[in-house]
Amino acid sequence: MTPVLEREAVFWSDNGRRICRSCAGMSALYTGHDISGQAVERVTLADVRDWPDDLGPLGCEDGCTTLSPVAGPDGWPLAATKAGAR
Numbered sequence: 001m002t003p004v005l006e007r008e009a010v011f012w013s014d015n016g017r018r019i020c021r022s023c024a025g026m027s028a029l030y031t032g033h034d035i036s037g038q039a040v041e042r043v044t045l046a047d048v049r050d051w052p053d054d055l056g057p058l059g060c061e062d063g064c065t066t067l068s069p070v071a072g073p074d075g076w077p078l079a080a081t082k083a084g085a086r
């Protein structure tokens with residue numbers, strides 16, 4: 001199977017938890033759905049820009065991927081830090 005989550009992206013998982021490709025569970029990584037069966041949704045540029053400053057940079061909760069409020073060539077937010085070598 002091929003992971004369905006993009007590299008250097010962050011996704012909303014169940015209960016507002018944030019995950020990235022490196023720290024997603026197997027379910028989310030390969031099916032795009034978390035363990036509760038809910039589809040994970042990629043964090044958009046608007047999400048990053050709406051993110052309150054006092055919560056720190058918007059990234060996954062394990063800190064492997066952090067997004068910047070800058071659009072990449074594909075229109076998704078660019079990662080501010082590189083995810084681990086995967």
Ligand SMILES: [Zn+2]
Nearest residue numbers: 020023060064
């Ligand atoms: Zn992560």
